[in-house]
Amino acid sequence: KQEVTQIPAxxxxxxxxxxxxxxxxxxxxxxxxxxFRQDPGKGLTSLLLIQSSQREQTSGxxxxxxxxxxxxxxxYIAASQPGDSATYLCAVLIQGAQKLVFGQGTRLTINP
Amino acid sequence: xxxxxxTPKHLVMGMTNKKSLKCEQHMGHRAMYWYKQKAKKPPELMxxxxxxxxxxxxxxxxxxxxxxxNSSLLNLHLHALQPEDSALYLCASSQDxxxxxxxxxxxxxxxx
Numbered sequence: 001k002q003e004v005t006q007i008p009a010x011x012x013x014x015x016x017x018x019x020x021x022x023x024x025x026x027x028x029x030x031x032x033x034x035x036f037r038q039d040p041g042k043g044l045t046s047l048l049l050i051q052s053s054q055r056e057q058t059s060g061x062x063x064x065x066x067x068x069x070x071x072x073x074x075x076y077i078a079a080s081q082p083g084d085s086a087t088y089l090c091a092v093l094i095q096g097a098q099k100l101v102f103g104q105g106t107r108l109t110i111n112p
Numbered sequence: 113x114x115x116x117x118x119t120p121k122h123l124v125m126g127m128t129n130k131k132s133l134k135c136e137q138h139m140g141h142r143a144m145y146w147y148k149q150k151a152k153k154p155p156e157l158m159x160x161x162x163x164x165x166x167x168x169x170x171x172x173x174x175x176x177x178x179x180x181x182n183s184s185l186l187n188l189h190l191h192a193l194q195p196e197d198s199a200l201y202l203c204a205s206s207q208d209x210x211x212x213x214x215x216x217x218x219x220x221x222x223x224x
Contacts, residue, residue: 031210043116043202044155044215089154098143098168098209102154 002027002094006103014111015082021075021106023090028068031093034100035064035075037086044089048075080110115139116216118203124222127193133219135186135203143209144186146178147202149218155202161186162209193223 003026013019023033032051036044048057048064050073056065063076073090087107091100116137125131135144143162147155160168161180169178175197177189186203203216 032212034212036215041200041218041220043118043217044204046212046214049212091154093210098160098162099157100213104154 002030002092002101004090004092004101004103006088006090006106008106009104010107010109012109012111013080015080017080018076018078019080019108021077021088021090021108023073023075023103025071025073025092025101027094028071029095030068031095033064033066033073033090033092035062035073036089036091038089038105039086047088082110082112084108085110116203116205116214118201118216118219120219121217122220122222124224125190125193126224127195129193130189130191132190133188133201133203133221135188135205135216136184137205137214138184139205139207139214140183141205141207141214142183143206143211144180145204145206145213146186146188147204147215149200149202159188160209167209190221193221195223197221198223 005024007022034049035047050066061078066073087105089105091102119134146158149155158172159178164180175192179187200218202218204213206213
């Protein structure tokens with residue numbers, strides 16, 4: 001059974017810092033991995049999707065990497081801003097299952 | 113346009129009521145999803161429709177009844193709900209199940 005773990009559960013940093021969020025998964029048989037952000041009481045916003053054959057994806061200040069063999073992904077946020085405060089979720093799409101398996105999320109607070 | 117819309121935003125219903133949640137997308141996506149999310153937890157998959165046919169039912173109680181009238185619309189019919197069904201209900205869509213999922217803003221459901 002695929003399990004997805006995100007560490008840390010919560011993170012608080014001052015504005016301007018670069019930071020890394022971690023995601024690990026137990027079964028490497030995945031189609032892709034997706035990173036989302038969620039603001040309180042809102043829906044999920046897709047940030048980046050990495051296909052299983054890719055190593056990384058970049059969008060603006062965000063960079064996500066994928067090491068399928070070791071079951072790890074990282075989301076790097078450069079020059080953090082208070083507006084980056086949210087919960088960040090990673091999810092893997094299991095091969096043959098049509099189903100996203102989510103981690104528990106990292107609650108990020110950027111302090112001005 | 114990567115928008116998924118959901119109505120209503122908020123819904124309060126009694127345990128004997130019948131109500132429906134609606135979801136719409138105009139991106140030509142052929143996979144649509146219903147998720148349930150409780151506070152401080154990741155979304156839990158309920159149903160998947162692929163090419164307008166129900167392809168996954170995650171053992172959801174029959175008091176939740178999904179419907180896909182056409183490729184743009186997804187409904188969730190609610191009847192005889194319990195207070196523990198109170199949650200944020202999220203709809204998502206993707207080109208097909210292997211591709212990036214886009215989420216709507218959710219319907220906040222309270223069962224009294």
